[in-house]
Amino acid sequence: MRWALADGWTVARRDLIHWANQPMTVVFGVLFPVMITLAFGYLFGGAVEVPPGADYFTFLMPGMYGMTMLFGLSATMVAVTTDASKGVTDRFRSMPMAPSAVLIGRAVADLLNSVLVLAGLLACGLAVGWRPVSLSGALGAVGLLLLLRFSLLWAGMYLGLLVKEPGAVVAVQTLEFPIGFLSNAFVAPGTMPGWLGAISEWNPLSSTVAAARELFGNRGWGGDSWVAQHAVLMAVIWPVVITAVFFFLSVRRYQRLDR
Numbered sequence: 001m002r003w004a005l006a007d008g009w010t011v012a013r014r015d016l017i018h019w020a021n022q023p024m025t026v027v028f029g030v031l032f033p034v035m036i037t038l039a040f041g042y043l044f045g046g047a048v049e050v051p052p053g054a055d056y057f058t059f060l061m062p063g064m065y066g067m068t069m070l071f072g073l074s075a076t077m078v079a080v081t082t083d084a085s086k087g088v089t090d091r092f093r094s095m096p097m098a099p100s101a102v103l104i105g106r107a108v109a110d111l112l113n114s115v116l117v118l119a120g121l122l123a124c125g126l127a128v129g130w131r132p133v134s135l136s137g138a139l140g141a142v143g144l145l146l147l148l149r150f151s152l153l154w155a156g157m158y159l160g161l162l163v164k165e166p167g168a169v170v171a172v173q174t175l176e177f178p179i180g181f182l183s184n185a186f187v188a189p190g191t192m193p194g195w196l197g198a199i200s201e202w203n204p205l206s207s208t209v210a211a212a213r214e215l216f217g218n219r220g221w222g223g224d225s226w227v228a229q230h231a232v233l234m235a236v237i238w239p240v241v242i243t244a245v246f247f248f249l250s251v252r253r254y255q256r257l258d259r
Contacts, residue, residue: 011105063185080160133217154246
């Protein structure tokens with residue numbers, strides 16, 4: 001385990017050096033969700049129904065935080081498929097290092113990038129008038145958002161190792177939108193057809209967004225279902241399950257790339 005972590009940090013440093021040499025990639029990654037948030041807030045804010053007692057930005061921001069964590073999945077997949085297509089992954093596999101180190105390094109680097117992106121979006125929220133109720137609640141909400149992001153990193157790495165072609169990322173990027181919008185981030189599941197609303201409520205993103213709204217002290221949609229009443233619990237369970245499943249699948253796929 002010690003060598004796996006040491007090797008993983010070496011791989012993570014490689015990615016951090018790449019970002020230092022290409023700072024505009026990081027800058028654009030931070031600014032893009034800010035631009036989308038401002039577009040949603042000022043273009044659609046007057047036309048979208050929000051929970052009683054909530055202004056639009058107070059309602060919008062937790063949903064945007066969750067959506068940003070989801071949309072990072074394809075970025076991880078792009079990085080993994082690019083390394084595989086250029087032979088970088090094969091060179092790593094020829095080295096005396098732990099099989100999980102390349103994946104752990106990628107997860108650490110992408111999580112650090114996600115912290116930076118989320119910090120930029122939090123600053124945007126504060127600038128437009130969004131406020132959390134308490135510091136402890138805000139820290140808990142940020143922790144749950146990053147926990148979801150960490151779990152989706154492993155899903156992205158597995159998909160990247162599975163397809164191995166950068167062109168296939170377009171399909172995953174297309175799927176991010178229906179998965180994101182089929183949640184409580186912007187629309188109340190109760191307004192959807194019954195079966196679709198149930199899928200929305202059990203969407204892992206819905207649990208994290210609902211838990212973030214609760215911990216930030218922002219009004220949400222609520223709900224009478226078990227999963228809606230236990231959003232914080234499910235915001236922990238879903239990422240843990242996703243991480244456990246895709247960590248195992250990613251490491252096994254990495255070991256069998258040449259088969």
